[in-house]
Amino acid sequence: MTIRASRFAPTCLASLLAVFAFGCAQADEVQVAVAANFTAPIQAIAADFEKDTGHKLVTAFGATGQFYTQIKNGAPFEVFLSADDTTAQKLEAEGDTVKGSRFTYAIGTLALWSAKAGYVDAKGNVLSDNTYQHLSIANPKAAPYGLAATQVLAKKGLADKVKDKLVEGQNITQAYQFVSTGNAELGFVALSQIYKDGKITSGSAWIVPADLHDPIKQDAVILNKGKDNPAAKALVEYLKGPKAAAIIKSYGYQI
Incomplete structure (x- = not known):
């Protein structure tokens, strides 16, 4: 029996477009301020994160103290990966972060x-x-x-x-x-x-x-600008997972 393609193509095409649209709707970008020491690990993590979630990281690298000043002056960062725990705690105390989002992602x-x-x-x-x-x-x-x-x-x-x-x-x-x-x-x-x-x-x-020296506990936190961005929450959760942990440890950090 021969099946006519013209009879089924519109339905199949509609289904494919729906799946494509759903995938696009779920993919977001997240602006991340990353402590300079974590450059290589986050670049490796970003590739897996994008492949596994569809979300994309847009990263900036620099000194933690400089990032604090930029965040206070309205920089568009949504997630902050600090090189210490005190800066993230300070931002949290000053009301610049999403409550309950801070955690230690690595010990340097x-x-x-x-x-x-x-x-x-x-x-x-x-x-x-x-x-x-x-x-x-x-x-x-x-x-x-x-x-x-x-x-x-x-x-x-x-x-x-x-x-x-x-x-x-x-x-x-x-x-x-x-x-x-x-x-x-x-x-x-x-x-x-x-x-x-x-x-x-x-x-x-x-x-x-x-x-x-004092422990170099490095904290991550979702900033207020990332409160409604699913990619920001997804990144923080991903950093707690086994794939990210394996990469972080491979660069000499403790978890």
Whole structure:
């Protein structure tokens, strides 16, 4: 028996269009402010998130302190992935976030890094041997990893000794760039910038013990501008899931 296509095509076409329209209706963009140290993980997560949910991330990267100022001045961000927990808590207390949306998505690790293989020893003794000319850190007033670096120097009694050697980046990305380009022999960076799947990806590094600085708890929160955006809620939930957790851990973070 022959079935005439013309008899069934309109119905099939209508069904396909309905499915397509439903899919489009469910897909949204979410504007996300991301702490610079989390650049590589969120880029990896974004690909899976878009594939699994249909939603798309529009990301901006920078220092947490700078993002706080931008958010207070009306920047269009809907979700904020901070490099600490205090900034998100402050925004929450000031009424700039969706109630109950804040949570810790990662715990960061600080590393002392050189682009030169073998330059940094496993215990970080190079930091006190005074053979280097420049030590890169992120701005401690804007970047939590920079603040952690100053705490390490203070605990090791090196704050005064190295103060004339410090090269300060606006954020952790710039601190990393000073070292990667050779403008500083050493620098305090986020482990996530130089680590993947259990190993240092370039140069040499000392993974700083957590007891030398305050915990780098990184909080995520939905901002008021994202209150009615399904993609904002979907992203926060996705960050709590197993796929995102596996990616986050692969870059040296704790969950």
